[in-house]
Amino acid sequence: MQKEIMAGLYHSTNLADKDEQHQYCVGTQWCKYHNDRETYKEDARLPSSFLPYMKRVYERLSDIKLLQRCLPGLTQNQNESFNSLIWARCPKERSFGPKFVNRAVYSAILHWNIGATSRERVMERMALSVGQHTQTINDKKDTDRINQSVRRANDDQKQKRKQKKDDKIRSEEQQLEIEGPTYGSGLFGDISD
Ligand SMILES: [Zn+2]
Numbered sequence: 001m002q003k004e005i006m007a008g009l010y011h012s013t014n015l016a017d018k019d020e021q022h023q024y025c026v027g028t029q030w031c032k033y034h035n036d037r038e039t040y041k042e043d044a045r046l047p048s049s050f051l052p053y054m055k056r057v058y059e060r061l062s063d064i065k066l067l068q069r070c071l072p073g074l075t076q077n078q079n080e081s082f083n084s085l086i087w088a089r090c091p092k093e094r095s096f097g098p099k100f101v102n103r104a105v106y107s108a109i110l111h112w113n114i115g116a117t118s119r120e121r122v123m124e125r126m127a128l129s130v131g132q133h134t135q136t137i138n139d140k141k142d143t144d145r146i147n148q149s150v151r152r153a154n155d156d157q158k159q160k161r162k163q164k165k166d167d168k169i170r171s172e173e174q175q176l177e178i179e180g181p182t183y184g185s186g187l188f189g190d191i192s193d
Pocket residue numbers: 011021022025031032033034
């Protein structure tokens with residue numbers, strides 16, 4: 001997975017040394033440089049000057065510890081959930097300038113890490129007074145979010161238990177098909193016979 005993440009970056013960057021550019025795509029089916037050199041064509045690629053900067057981000061993204069956390073399959077939902085906080089602040093359907101998007105991301109990070117009450121701290125730092133109404137709304141938002149996440153975790157657990165039970169039944173049925181009945185009341189006669 002680590003190699004494939006790097007392949008995404010290098011393959012899409014325009015490097016003078018093509019073997020270096022496609023070093024991580026060796027063995028993949030999608031890279032035409034390795035699989036179909038005849039039709040391979042260099043369309044729009046990222047200028048190589050970006051590579052050192054992007055590489056740092058990609059190295060962080062492909063860090064073993066981070067990838068291990070993705071293995072249980074929980075991270076995708078979390079990422080989607082974080083993205084939705086950004087989209088709520090600057091909807092995809094409209095176009096915003098970099099300043100606005102920056103602020104939306106900062107605000108989403110604060111909300112994600114600390115909760116809605118983080119806004120109060122920002123206001124305090126800006127010497128703005130936080131009204132009772134704002135506090136009540138923020139507290140409610142945080143409580144709702146915690147309750148929702150507990151509910152989701154419970155639903156997930158329920159789904160996993162059901163899946164485990166279904167798997168067990170399926171495996172028992174398959175076993176029965178292969179071996180035929182191996183146990184049953186009166187099936188094999190009385191052992192004292
Ligand atoms: Zn490639």
